[in-house]
Amino acid sequence: GAVVSQHPSRVICKSGTSVKIECRSLDFQATTMFWYRQFPKKSLMLMATSNEGSKATYEQGVEKDKFLINHASLTLSTLTVTSAHPEDSSFYICSAAGGSGNTIYFGEGSWLTVV
């Protein structure tokens, strides 16, 4: 079946630095990828929708200058958390739409801890 890979699975960074999370569709082309954020014991909050070759569409309340999303190819989207602060610590999950079966596949998620 289709697989979506996220990297890194866990990352710790210092406050003020930037960190990049990658989302790859391993065996299908994903024209659309989604980025979600999940706070502890909470549901998944959609941050943005990215389409290959175009700018991402951010949900209301999400700072696009802080959470940079790039969808440079049909198999790769990246989320860069710029000037990270402790409150950015969270679980970030990507998903990719495509493949056979007309469905959406989720990555395993990335734990970000900002210290």
Add this chain to the structure above:
Amino acid sequence: AQSVTQPDIHITVSEGASLELRCNYSYGATPYLFWYVQSPGQGLQLLLKYFSGDTLVQGIKGFEAEFKRSQSSFNLRKPSVHWSDAAEYFCAVGLMKTSYDKVIFGPGTSLSVIP
């Protein structure tokens, strides 16, 4: 705007008992419907999905869900719960026309299983 509600924040059942997790959605058209499961500290696993056709959908791990248009519901059921089913369950809705649209998650239901 589309929305998803899961009325039960937390459910506790005995092992071997039957289970039903409720999900209601608000959407202008018939959405695509999903159920995901998330174990602590893990990513999401798709249990089942409904796009069209038979309103009773079979999924993995013995789960099934029934789409009821008149009630705007997509409840998840399992006839006999196993201790390993303890996890967080998310109902999600999406609208995919000619291209993929965003998927919105419900708040989740936490399932505990008593041995």
